[in-house]
Amino acid sequence: MISKGDTMLLTGNHAAAYGAMLAQPKVIPIYPITPQTPIAEKLTEFQLEGLLQAEFITPESEHSAMAACISASLTGVRVFTATSSQGLMLMHELLHFASGSRAPIVMVNANRTFAAPWGFWADQTDSLAQRDTGWLQYYVENPQEALDTVLQAFKTAETVLLPAMVVFEAFYVSHALEVVGVPTPETVKSYLPPYEPKVMLDPEIGRSFGNVVDQKTYCQHRQTLDLAMEEVFDVAKNADDQWKGLTGRGYGLVEKYRCEDAENIIMAMGTISGTAKSAVDKMRAEGLSIGLLKVRLFRPFPVQELRGILGGRDRVIVLDRNFSPGNGGILHQELKAALYGLKSAPEIFGYLAGVGGVNVTPEKIEGLVKQSLSGQSSAKSIWGW
Amino acid sequence: MLQIRIEGRGGQGAQLAGQIMATAFFREGKYIQSFATYGGARRGTPVSSFLRVDSLPITLHCDIEKPDAILCFDSSLLNETLLRGATPQTKIMVNSTKNPDDFKHLGNYAITTVNAVNISSAHNLGRIVNSALMGAFAALIGTPDIDNFLEVVREMSPVKIEENVASCREGYDLIIKEKGAV
Numbered sequence A: 001m002i003s004k005g006d007t008m009l010l011t012g013n014h015a016a017a018y019g020a021m022l023a024q025p026k027v028i029p030i031y032p033i034t035p036q037t038p039i040a041e042k043l044t045e046f047q048l049e050g051l052l053q054a055e056f057i058t059p060e061s062e063h064s065a066m067a068a069c070i071s072a073s074l075t076g077v078r079v080f081t082a083t084s085s086q087g088l089m090l091m092h093e094l095l096h097f098a099s100g101s102r103a104p105i106v107m108v109n110a111n112r113t114f115a116a117p118w119g120f121w122a123d124q125t126d127s128l129a130q131r132d133t134g135w136l137q138y139y140v141e142n143p144q145e146a147l148d149t150v151l152q153a154f155k156t157a158e159t160v161l162l163p164a165m166v167v168f169e170a171f172y173v174s175h176a177l178e179v180v181g182v183p184t185p186e187t188v189k190s191y192l193p194p195y196e197p198k199v200m201l202d203p204e205i206g207r208s209f210g211n212v213v214d215q216k217t218y219c220q221h222r223q224t225l226d227l228a229m230e231e232v233f234d235v236a237k238n239a240d241d242q243w244k245g246l247t248g249r250g251y252g253l254v255e256k257y258r259c260e261d262a263e264n265i266i267m268a269m270g271t272i273s274g275t276a277k278s279a280v281d282k283m284r285a286e287g288l289s290i291g292l293l294k295v296r297l298f299r300p301f302p303v304q305e306l307r308g309i310l311g312g313r314d315r316v317i318v319l320d321r322n323f324s325p326g327n328g329g330i331l332h333q334e335l336k337a338a339l340y341g342l343k344s345a346p347e348i349f350g351y352l353a354g355v356g357g358v359n360v361t362p363e364k365i366e367g368l369v370k371q372s373l374s375g376q377s378s379a380k381s382i383w384g385w
Numbered sequence B: 001m002l003q004i005r006i007e008g009r010g011g012q013g014a015q016l017a018g019q020i021m022a023t024a025f026f027r028e029g030k031y032i033q034s035f036a037t038y039g040g041a042r043r044g045t046p047v048s049s050f051l052r053v054d055s056l057p058i059t060l061h062c063d064i065e066k067p068d069a070i071l072c073f074d075s076s077l078l079n080e081t082l083l084r085g086a087t088p089q090t091k092i093m094v095n096s097t098k099n100p101d102d103f104k105h106l107g108n109y110a111i112t113t114v115n116a117v118n119i120s121s122a123h124n125l126g127r128i129v130n131s132a133l134m135g136a137f138a139a140l141i142g143t144p145d146i147d148n149f150l151e152v153v154r155e156m157s158p159v160k161i162e163e164n165v166a167s168c169r170e171g172y173d174l175i176i177k178e179k180g181a182v
Helices: A012-023 A037-048 A062-074 A085-100 A143-160 A185-191 A215-247 A271-285 A303-310 A330-338 A362-373 B014-027 B100-106 B116-122 B130-141 B146-156 B161-181
Strands: A006-010 A027-029 A055-057 A080-083 A106-111 A136-139 A164-169 A177-182 A254-257 A264-268 A290-295 A297-299 A315-320 A347-352 B002-009 B031-037 B046-054 B069-072 B091-095 B110-114
Touching: A006 A012, A006 B014, A012 A037, A012 A080, A012 A106, A012 A143, A012 A164, A012 A177, A012 A185, A027 A062, A027 A080, A037 A055, A037 A080, A055 A062, A062 A080, A062 A085, A080 A085, A085 A106, A085 A215, A106 A143, A136 A143, A143 A164, A143 A177, A143 A185, A143 A215, A177 B014, A185 A215, A215 A297, A254 A271, A254 A303, A264 A271, A264 A330, A264 A362, A271 A290, A271 A362, A290 A303, A303 A330, A315 A330, A315 A362, A330 A347, A347 A362, B002 B014, B014 B031, B014 B046, B014 B130, B014 B146, B069 B130, B091 B130, B100 B110, B110 B130, B110 B161, B116 B130, B116 B161, B130 B146, B130 B161, B146 B161
Parallel strands: A027 A055, A080 A106, A106 A164, A136 A164, A264 A290, A264 A315, A315 A347, B002 B069, B069 B091, B091 B110
Antiparallel strands: A006 A177, A136 A297, A177 B031, A254 A290, B002 B046, B031 B046
């Protein structure tokens, strides 16, 4: 039976905070940064209201916040944190440490441009620059999906023992007030079992994590990370299916919109995929065979699923709100690699759209699709603004 | 879908106005989306706030470039750049002591003016104009329902609650009267 819970008006930040509160983490090491700070503020309000019984740790930097997350997680408790942009950059070293220690921390990152020059705008490069750190990465497009995904991320992360990032864009999600269904604590309790790892730090036992190892052991350790990442596809899909059973809301690891018979597919992550739905509707009404594919799980990258969906299509138009200087759009690069060698692979067009937070309207998306219909694809991403 | 842009300066309450209006529409069973992009805003710098209202879930996540209505907190902001994307059908309300005719040089736009400072000071709110402006704006665009709206203003006003409610009511009544006179 589907439990409805409450319906509230929440920003993406506050929706994520509700998700975190409902997961009942025991430790929250956190350092404020725009545009994520309202998450930290809301969690302390929950604590004050008695809805949360967590230990808050507020150290002098994000680097130390992540260090606290790792050690807390390794003592066998559930840990949540949030950051953005410069804060995530400062954590970088510890992100590797977290996945290598198999600490299933869940962290929200609000995508924001990083310096220089200084800004506050929606751009996914901050989190995409962490793609090789061994964290799961979910990209979500609205406050509801943010809440739901925080809970799914805990369930998945704690099953495969890897940390998970739930990522959404500055302002368009973080500060966007929308109608959000908030599940009951009972629903969440039935969905998310207590975190009880088999191995943990315990002074009684005297065990440590992160020791010096020889080359072979290090290589074997990397292979265990690879296996854990492989497991994610099934575990994350089950977590999504179960959530759908409880609340009626499921998203898939990739979301297909009007893709059934589509010869052309727009591919994006985050808010641009929502906006693209309008563009798809309009172009469909005009007779163009087109659909949208939203990549929700970016790490691990659902290569097999993408190959299955995209084989036999004419064109994929990738929209990247991110930029890797020297190689263009990151989703564009990843898709080219994922489809390599696929028989009947589509032609792939990559556009840099929305980099630096510039506005991406349905009309803009339609313009880029039309451009791809009359042009040749290139290996290089094209600035589409 | 109804798409509204609210233009103000940091500190004037344009973002809160968006949230209050959003809440009123939500109470009427609508899906809403209200956000502002203001990261670098300080008191006095221009802030745009966006509000979408629909009977279906909203999947657009972009700035509103072609608004159905504009609420402008400060007439010094009302210029060609702000009006880009507006049409003669866009309902525009601006806080000003001037007459709509004084904005004719900007082009063929449906501009309504309201002296919100006048209303606010009469209700002991000084230059805090958002309640008066929101009331006037609700009258101009014909939604949300004023009684529901006043209830939300009552719940969400941080201080001087009854003053804000009265100010909102007066702004509303003033424009209703003007519309009746036309």
